[in-house]
Amino acid sequence: MELTKADLHREVLKAKDELIALCCDLIKIKNQSPIDSQRPAIDFVRAYLASQGIESQEHIGDAGEAYPIVTARIGSDEGFRVVLNGHVDVVPVGQASGWRFDPFLGEVVDGKICGRGASDMKCGLAVLLFSMAILKRSGAVLAGDIRLHMACDEEIAGTGTKWLCENGFAEGADAVMVGEPTGHDTIEIGQKGILHLTLTAHGVPGHGSTGKYKGENAILKLARVLLHVDRLTEVAGHFDPEQAQAVANSKIIAKRTIQAPGVGDVIDHLSANVGVIEGGGKINQVPDLATAKIDVRLPYGTVREEVVAAVDDMLAQAGAEGVEARYEWIAEGNATDDASPLVVSLKRNIEAVWGEECLPAYQWASSDAAHYRKLGCPTIQFGPANNAGIHGYNEDVDVEDVVRAAEIYMLTLCDLLGVE
Structure with a gap:
């Protein structure tokens, strides 16, 4: 049997x-x-x-x-x-x-x-x-x-x-x-998918004692950009109509689990976390290089061109010349x-x-x-x-x-x- x-x-x-x-x-x-x-x-x-x-x-x-x-x-x-x-x-x-x-x-x-x-x-x-x-x-x-x-x-x-x-x-x-x-x-x-975004700011070295007048501080340049990083979270995913219930469910679960204002947006919008900042070598030298590594999570249906455009807009809003973006697309x-x-x-x-x-x-x-x-x-x-x-x-x-x-x-x- x-x-x-x-x-x-x-x-x-x-x-x-x-x-x-x-x-x-x-x-x-x-x-x-x-x-x-x-x-x-x-x-x-x-x-x-x-x-x-x-x-x-x-x-x-x-x-x-x-x-x-x-x-x-x-x-x-x-x-x-x-x-x-x-x-x-x-x-x-x-x-x-x-x-x-x-x-x-x-x-x-x-x-x-x-x-x-x-x-x-x-x-x-x-x-x-x-x-x-x-x-x-x-x-x-x-x-x-x-x-x-x-x-x-x-x-x-x-x-x-x-x-x-x-x-x-x-x-x-x-x-x-x-x-x-x-x-x-x-x-x-x-x-969500994963993107590792690296921002690299290039400056001009100089003696720290004349930092306000001579050289171009890469760390400060990078900092001006990072003040605008939340602009990336305005990028939304693209879901099919039959996914609407799952998206609604997801927002409920996110609110239950994380319990933070507006956290439902973490499901259908891009998220960006500045996880690592590196720059400078000596306290008395104007740094000529600084980098930030940003963990970006991509909602379903996100188009890469949208993300690149959002990063370009962030850099433009910061008004910082000489900052490059490098993209490592891990998963969709x-x-x-x-x-x-x-x-x-x-x-x-x-x-x-x-x-x-x-x-x-x-x-x-x-x-x-x-x-x-x-x-x-x-x-x-x-x-x-x-x-x-x-x-x-x-x-x-x-x-x-x-x-x-x-x-x-x-x-x-x-x-x-x-x-x-």
Whole structure:
């Protein structure tokens, strides 16, 4: 007798303690990028898969031997093809004095799993691994396959998933589910693109004692330009009519999450952050060179010519001669249709498990999901999260959130792979 969707749902709930233990074991591994070796985490994941009867492979991508990539596969050769994507590396913990508990505690305290990576994204990764394990050992008949893609350099270089996509590992994927943290009130179905903009101001050197009268200060010239950087945020994206609901959802999620005046515009307008300023060499010399590096995020549909025109206008408004702009286009804004079978199934299952509305929405940042969407693969992000601790102190995630995420992943995989 073949297992049903309800059977597999019950299997998840029966094994929930195993899931939580897996989360804790992953968090206890100290693999901060780029401080620590990723080898203990890689070996742990491969050993877990092997213990579940799942063969895995290790690949060396663009990041080299220190940051290997792991793939695995279960299911049949014919049918629907699903990719589960995640990363095992975590950001550094920072100052130990900022933590209320050991950053690598990996224990449950007051209903929360505590430690670095709990939300981003060791618990999300555990859900992916656990889902494959349940399906494998249950003997469920899948009308298709599930492929695991796991990187360990996402928090630094982010080349692991890119390498997989460029080397055929995502070929033919009908759905991609990235376990990055979102919380249960939203499904991330689109992201902004990325532009790295560098402004370079050229001046004329001179002795600092005569700076007002001799020389041309490149730092001051650059500063006049940066006073106008917010003009770039007037550039808007271009969305199709059928994307209107997702845009509206996105503004709601942004307001809930960031809680700042006017923050809804971060979804459908360009954002610009001056992240690095460099200039000068000596305090007593008029600097002849200064640069600013600006992180620009591009809403869906943004045309590059619009951005260049906005930068030209900013420079003109500043009235600063001798300032050059250099553009490094990293990624375009990207999105998955909210009417796709993947999104429809996931939304239905989230709302059934939580009894609350879930809003498919676009993200104001970017992630590895963009690499799959570039290939035309319907891609979402969904994973357990407490957003307050991500990349900060005292990171944790609710046990309930993790268990329910596993329920939702199983129900959705059943929908996609023909288990009724």
